Amino acid sequence: MKGFRLGLIIIHTLVFMSLSWFIGGFDGFIVNKADPPLGLSASYMELNVSNVPLVPGTYEQKAEFMAQLLALVQNREITIVAEKGSTGVGLYDTQEIYGTYPMLSGHPLDSREFEKDKLIINENSYIYTKLGDDMIHTVGNTEFEVVGIYNGLHPLATVKAEYILSLFHPQFIKDNYLSGIYSIDAPDEDLRNEIIAFFEGYGSYYSYRFPCNKSLGILFKEYVLGTEGYLGHQKSAWKVVVTYLVYFTLLYNIVCNLKKVAAICLHFGATKFKLLVTFGKAMFFNICAGTLTGIGIYHTLMKVIWGSRSLTIQWALVAALINLVITCLLFTLAFFLVKFRIKEGEMA
Amino acid sequence: MKQVRFVVIDIMRNFPAVVFFIGVLTFAVYYLVIYVNETMLYRDIVTQIDRIQGYEIVDFNVIHPPELLIESEVTHLLDSTLSAENTQSYAVIEQLNLSPQLNELDIPLFYGFGQFSQVFNLDPKGLADSDAPFTVLIGTKVRALDIGDVITIGDQFSNTIDVPVAGRVPRNACFVKRDWDTFIEYLDHSIVVLTSFAHWREHHLMDIGSLLQNIHFINAPEDDVFAFAEAVAAGSTFQLRPNNFNKYIREKAIAFRDSAMRQFVLNSITFAVVGVAMVSNLLMLLDRNLREYAIHRVYGATHWDLYLRTLIYIFLIVLPSFAVGYLRLLTTPHTLVPTQSKLAILIMAVLAIGLAAVYPLIKLKKQEIATDLRRE
Numbered sequence: 001m002k003g004f005r006l007g008l009i010i011i012h013t014l015v016f017m018s019l020s021w022f023i024g025g026f027d028g029f030i031v032n033k034a035d036p037p038l039g040l041s042a043s044y045m046e047l048n049v050s051n052v053p054l055v056p057g058t059y060e061q062k063a064e065f066m067a068q069l070l071a072l073v074q075n076r077e078i079t080i081v082a083e084k085g086s087t088g089v090g091l092y093d094t095q096e097i098y099g100t101y102p103m104l105s106g107h108p109l110d111s112r113e114f115e116k117d118k119l120i121i122n123e124n125s126y127i128y129t130k131l132g133d134d135m136i137h138t139v140g141n142t143e144f145e146v147v148g149i150y151n152g153l154h155p156l157a158t159v160k161a162e163y164i165l166s167l168f169h170p171q172f173i174k175d176n177y178l179s180g181i182y183s184i185d186a187p188d189e190d191l192r193n194e195i196i197a198f199f200e201g202y203g204s205y206y207s208y209r210f211p212c213n214k215s216l217g218i219l220f221k222e223y224v225l226g227t228e229g230y231l232g233h234q235k236s237a238w239k240v241v242v243t244y245l246v247y248f249t250l251l252y253n254i255v256c257n258l259k260k261v262a263a264i265c266l267h268f269g270a271t272k273f274k275l276l277v278t279f280g281k282a283m284f285f286n287i288c289a290g291t292l293t294g295i296g297i298y299h300t301l302m303k304v305i306w307g308s309r310s311l312t313i314q315w316a317l318v319a320a321l322i323n324l325v326i327t328c329l330l331f332t333l334a335f336f337l338v339k340f341r342i343k344e345g346e347m348a
Numbered sequence: 349m350k351q352v353r354f355v356v357i358d359i360m361r362n363f364p365a366v367v368f369f370i371g372v373l374t375f376a377v378y379y380l381v382i383y384v385n386e387t388m389l390y391r392d393i394v395t396q397i398d399r400i401q402g403y404e405i406v407d408f409n410v411i412h413p414p415e416l417l418i419e420s421e422v423t424h425l426l427d428s429t430l431s432a433e434n435t436q437s438y439a440v441i442e443q444l445n446l447s448p449q450l451n452e453l454d455i456p457l458f459y460g461f462g463q464f465s466q467v468f469n470l471d472p473k474g475l476a477d478s479d480a481p482f483t484v485l486i487g488t489k490v491r492a493l494d495i496g497d498v499i500t501i502g503d504q505f506s507n508t509i510d511v512p513v514a515g516r517v518p519r520n521a522c523f524v525k526r527d528w529d530t531f532i533e534y535l536d537h538s539i540v541v542l543t544s545f546a547h548w549r550e551h552h553l554m555d556i557g558s559l560l561q562n563i564h565f566i567n568a569p570e571d572d573v574f575a576f577a578e579a580v581a582a583g584s585t586f587q588l589r590p591n592n593f594n595k596y597i598r599e600k601a602i603a604f605r606d607s608a609m610r611q612f613v614l615n616s617i618t619f620a621v622v623g624v625a626m627v628s629n630l631l632m633l634l635d636r637n638l639r640e641y642a643i644h645r646v647y648g649a650t651h652w653d654l655y656l657r658t659l660i661y662i663f664l665i666v667l668p669s670f671a672v673g674y675l676r677l678l679t680t681p682h683t684l685v686p687t688q689s690k691l692a693i694l695i696m697a698v699l700a701i702g703l704a705a706v707y708p709l710i711k712l713k714k715q716e717i718a719t720d721l722r723r724e
Contacts, residue, residue, distance in 0.1 A: 011624055014617050021614050056414055087411055087587060126589045162589075177414055235379070239618050242372055246625040249368075253628045301613065306606060 005286055011250060012290025013297065016323050018243040020298045022236050023319045024311045029223045030216075031309075038081055039097060039155030040185040045192055047182040049199060062173050065202065070114075070168050072198055077187055081156065082167050084180035087127070088119070088139065089159050090167030097185065101155060106148030114166040120148035125162035137163065142171045244326055251327075252334040255279070262340040276335050280328070287327055291320050351657045358661055362633055366665060369626045373669035376622045380615040381673035381693055382680075386608035388689040393532055393601050396522055400467060403566045405593035406573050407526060410561045413585035418556055422583040423549070426559065429576065430461040430545035432478060436568040438462040439545070440523060441559060443552070449500045453492050456538040460523075463566060465542050468523045470535070475515040481547035482511045487536040488519045501541060502551030509551055511541075520684065524597050525562070531600040534684045560586060564593060626665060627704050634658070634708055638715065655709055662704045670697040 036044040057065075073080070079097050082090035091098070094111045101108070104123055119137065121128050127137060128149070135146040144165065150157060156164060165172055186192050214222075226232025262275055295316055302310040311319065359366050429437050439461040450457060465471040476483040482501055486493050493499065495513050502508035522534045545559075560580065565573050577588040641654055674693055677685055 007624075011621065014621050018614070018617050018621070021617075085412070087589075175414065236614075238375075239379075239614070242375055243618055243621050246372055246622050249365075250625045250628050253625075253632055256632060306610065308606075 004289075008254070008283075008286040009290045009293065011247070012287055012327070013293040015243055015247050015327075016291050016294030016319070017298050018240055019323050020294060020311055020316075020319050022233070022240045023315055023322070024298070024302065024309070025233060025236060026220065026223050027311060027315045028309050030219055033219065033222070036185070037155075038158065038183055039101065040079065040081075040183060041097075041187075043187045043189075043192075044183065044185045047184060047196070047199065049179045049182065056177060059174050062178055063170065065178055066168055066173050069195075069198065072194060073191070076191055078191060079185040080167055081159070081183040082176075082180055083159055083161070083183075084176040086176050087162045088172060088175070089156060089161040089164045090169075090172050090176070091156075091164050092167040095185065095187075098154075098156065101150075102153070104149040104151045106146070108148055109164065109166065111166075114168045115170070116166075117142055117144045117169075117171075118147045119144045119163045119165035120150055121146050121163045122154075122157060122161065123149050123151040124157070127162045139163075139165075140171050140175060144171075244330065247327075248330045248334060251331050252337065255331075255334045255338045259338065259340055262338075266340055272336075272340075276332065279335065280331065283327075283331060287324060291323060295320070351653055351660060354657050355660045355664065358633060358637070358657070359664065362629075365629050369622070369629065369665055370668055372622045373619075373626065373666065374672050376615065376619040377669040377673040378676060380612070380619050380696075381670075381677050383608050383612035383615055384692050384696065385677055385683070385685055385689040386604070387612050388686055388692055389684060390601070390605045390608060391688065392520065392684070392686050393604065396468075396524060396532065397597055397601055399469065400524065400597070401594060403467060403594075404568075405467075406565045406568065406590050407593045408560060408563060408577065408588040408590055410557060411587040411589070412557055413587075415585060416557075417585045419583040422556065422580055423554075425576070425579050425583065426556075426563075427544075427546045429563065432462070432544045434462055435566075436463075436572065437563060437565050438464040438467055439559060439563045440464050440525070441562050444503075450539075455486075455490060455492065457541065458533075458535070458538055459541050459543060459548055461543060461545050461548065464523070465540075467564075467566060468521065470517045470521050470523075470540060471515075471542065472518060473515060476542050477514070480511075481543060481550075482509065483542040484511050484513045485515055485517045485540045485542065486513055487521070487538045487540075488516050489536040490516075490539065493539070499539070503553060505553050507551050520686070522684075526591075526593065526596060530682075531597060531604070534682070536684065537682075556584070557586065560588060623700060623704060626662075627707055630658070630662065630704070630708050631711065633661075634711060641712075641715075651713065654712055658708050658712065659701070659705050662701050662708075666697065666701050666704065670700075 036042060073092065073094075075094070077095050078092070079095045080090070080092045084090070091109060092111055092114065093099070093109070096108075096111070099108050103120070106120065109118060109120055119139075121131065121137065131137060131146060137144050137146055144163075146163075150164075184192065184195060186195075222232070224232055224234060224237050226234075258279065265275055266272070295311070299310045302308050428434065430439055441459050443457045443459055460470070465476060470485065471483075475485065484499055484501075486495075493513055495515055497513050498510045499513065500508050500510055517535050517540055520534065520536065521540075522532055524532050565576070573590050577590060580586055580588050641649075644653070670693065674690075677683065677689070677693075
């Protein structure tokens with residue numbers, strides 16, 4: 001068997017690119033799903049409350065609910081960001097995570113003043129263009145003092161809202177349903193569980209997730225099979241499976257073409273294992289060349305042509321290793337499936 | 349005919365491999381054709397988007413209130429904004445088919461207000477009658493209705509009115525919209541009713557929220573847009589935030605193209621690997637059949653007969669997968685398949701058969717079959 005086989009290198013390049021695509025997607029998935037959003041820490045959880053028995057609810061009912069929530073979290077280390085699809089975001093931040101981020105002007109909200117008529121405004125918003133010199137913005141019937149302006153560098157600027165005010169301000173409670181997405185960062189695990197139990201106690205239909213601190217296995221399962229609101233990559237996984245299955249038939253044909261050489265070697269005393277090592281060595285060069293070419297083309301396509309995320313060195317090595325292991329297994333299987341004895345009259 | 353018989357024998361001899369390769373090729377082509385179509389569709393989408401780039405279009409993010417309150421001033425405001433005379437706005441809504449007739453026909457129904465037909469060139473023949481409250485146009489592929497047929501407009505909770513179909517919208521007519529999954533709506537299989545808001549609300553229950561979401565201002569001064577947003581905020585609990593619609597659509601189209609291209613490349617890889625494996629399997633079959641070819645040659649078969657046999661064999665493996673992929677594409681609802689896509693898929697099928705045949709045919713040509721027979 002010759003060492004250099006261009007056809008095999010090209011095929012291996014394509015097979016490896018298929019695998020790289022799948023693993024590159026997983027890499028992106030981990031970055032997107034496991035990194036805490038909104039500048040929060042690894043002790044973050046997301047509570048997606050899609051239905052509460054109190055929706056729509058009267059103001060008194062909602063205020064009672066929020067008062068109980070406040071009693072639960074008051075004087076404890078916690079940050080809650082509540083997105084309700086309205087123009088404002090509700091914030092309660094006793095950890096002062098957002099106190100450390102620079103403002104364009106003014107200062108952040110003080111969590112102790114959660115009932116005061118104060119808010120901060122996004123510079124890139126419609127209401128900022130309407131803000132007068134008096135720095136007053138009216139929400140409903142309440143005139144709020146604008147104590148700070150934040151811009152795109154602020155982590156909460158990624159939330160599509162125009163201003164941030166206290167989660168427990170009566171106007172915010174009045175203007176919004178209790179449902180919504182609550183991003184909660186609490187170092188105390190008991191407190192997180194108490195909050196979940198609190199929503200459960202109200203019979204809310206909710207889903208919660210702790211995107212951080214998940215094992216790689218669970219993340220991979222979510223990536224392939226999907227989660228609530230995320231379809232997963234079953235089709236891509238099947239494409240990789242089909243590609244390797246077809247690759248196996250190619251390897252089988254390659255070994256079949258070596259039947260005559262193998263039969264002669266075996267006749268003159270070579271063992272099957274020695275033959276496997278000899279053929280494997282010749283294959284190895286082609287696999288390595290195909291892998292390197294595959295990484296090169298994949299990187300060029302992703303990074304240079306489409307300007308998107310390519311494989312990191314760590315994941316490229318993982319992909320190369322997985323590919324090497326699968327290819328070796330498939331080649332070994334193909335090798336042992338081929339019968340090297342040539343029957344009389346058979347053309348080898 | 350004789351060669352077809354030999355091919356059938358080849359297939360029966362190599363049956364598991366043939367079934368396997370038809371299966372995996374179908375899998376690869378099934379997905380590949382979708383992205384071939386999307387890549388081709390992008391050209392059409394760009395044409396449509398370029399058409400509206402002549403207008404500066406502004407639409408709105410609508411912030412829905414927990415407590416709904418709409419004063420009559422807002423209805424009057426919408427009456428004037430979406431009248432036939434107003435040249436600075438249009439709106440389009442998809443209406444549920446609440447009348448029994450339209451419900452039975454199950455054809456998507458869109459109402460276009462204001463300058464909708466002008467912006468998207470839906471009525472180049474000028475069929476819309478300015479005196480009539482409604483003008484009904486149907487898509488080029490609507491078969492259940494024809495020009496002159498009467499459809500009943502209006503929901504069961506309001507007055508209904510019978511309106512004849514005035515004509516058909518042009519082929520591939522479409523409009524672009526702000527939606528989370530699709531941003532272009534083709535109207536070939538739809539009914540389009542051109543009207544004004546005042547006439548529409550006489551026959552339908554109002555959903556101001558969804559209507560506000562679909563109002564677009566065209567070439568309107570910024571002050572007019574802000575004045576409209578403020579008037580809606582003053583007369584209702586809705587809040588409107590103006591958006592640059594042209595920019596949004598352009599970005600969506602680029603994202604669509606990039607996604608289609610990536611998926612096309614990924615699926616092409618799977619297809620290429622499957623194709624190469626199929627050729628490799630065919631070469632093994634040729635090797636096995638060499639003695640038979642030699643005997644055929646002795647009994648008068650020409651080289652062309654052997655080529656034909658190989659070509660028919662490849663054809664029978666490749667064709668079913670493309671046929672399945674093509675049928676899948678045609679039967680996918682709300683998917684336009686432009687002629688370029690059909691042509692591209694045909695070319696791909698021919699190329700796949702051709703490329704798959706090249707190496708085996710060269711091998712057959714170079715093979716000295718008579719020598720092989722003597723050696724045997």
